Amino acid sequence: MLIARGTEPLARVVIGTVKGDLHDIGKNLVAAMLEGGGFEVIDLGVNVSPEQFIATVREKKANVIAMSALLTTTMPAMKTTIDALKQAGMRDKVKVLIGGAPITQKYADEIGADGFQRQCGGRCCPGQEIGDRLS
Ligand code: B12
Numbered sequence: 001m002l003i004a005r006g007t008e009p010l011a012r013v014v015i016g017t018v019k020g021d022l023h024d025i026g027k028n029l030v031a032a033m034l035e036g037g038g039f040e041v042i043d044l045g046v047n048v049s050p051e052q053f054i055a056t057v058r059e060k061k062a063n064v065i066a067m068s069a070l071l072t073t074t075m076p077a078m079k080t081t082i083d084a085l086k087q088a089g090m091r092d093k094v095k096v097l098i099g100g101a102p103i104t105q106k107y108a109d110e111i112g113a114d115g116f117q118r119q120c121g122g123r124c125c126p127g128q129e130i131g132d133r134l135s
Contacts, residue, residue: 009040013097014056015066016048018077023070026100030066030117039064050077050084057085057094069100078103079111 013034017027024046035041042060044052053065065085069075078098085091097115098108108116 010038011064011095012040012042012060012062013064013066014042014044014053014060014062015068016044016053017046017068017070018074018081019047019049020077021069021071021074022046023068023100026070027068030068030099034066050081053081054084054088054090057090062094064095064097066097066099069098069103072102075100075102075107078113082112 015027015031015034017024027046028043031041031043042056042062044056048067053067056062057065065081067078067081069078082091082096085094085096095114096112097117098111098113099117103116103118105116
């Protein structure tokens with residue numbers, strides 16, 4: 001829609017709920033907020049493997065990965081994805097945004113994510129800070 005209007009997106013975001021996790025209500029809200037905030041959003045749905053995130057970033061030349069996890073047992077898949085990005089030599093080209101009920105700033109720092117947002121609602125737009133940094 002942004003492209004049809006001739007407006008450049010702030011950034012291209014690949015979003016998904018991590019491998020093993022089927023919760024998508026929060027992820028869908030975040031995707032809608034990002035889209036409304038001027039980002040191009042490629043939504044991979046739920047149960048997204050690190051390989052899928054990375055292949056899509058490559059194919060679509062995306063600048064941001066946004067991952068959602070609602071289960072404490074699937075949180076480690078976020079770190080696995082960041083590690084896979086590093087292995088692929090792409091970490092410095094892609095910003096990583098994470099969120100979901102069990103996620104904390106401490107966890108984001110531990111796994112080396114670039115951004116974390118607890119809530120997405122009202123006037124807040126997750127990724128805005130990252131968009132500002134990219135633009
Ligand atoms: C709805 C729900 C389900 C639905 C999911 C439907 C769907 N299409 O998503 C169903 C019934 C399928 C389900 C299944 C299960 N669930 Co469930 N579920 C929930 C529930 C009640 C609400 C989650 C929700 O949608 N919240 C509303 C949204 C809007 O909030 P949110 O997801 O947190 O998202 C917000 C923020 O976190 C943030 N955010 C989210 N993602 C991202 C990403 C980024 C990048 C950013 C910046 C921000 C961000 O922004 C959002 C908007 O503000 C929670 C309890 C709870 N209160 O969280 C349990 C809960 C998450 N489920 C739980 C469990 C255990 C399960 C099951 C394992 C149950 C079972 N035995 O089968 C399965 C797991 C299936 C699987 N493999 O994923 C546990 C997890 C416990 C834990 N510590 O890990 C919870 C906490 C319930 C509980 N108290 O026990 N569940």
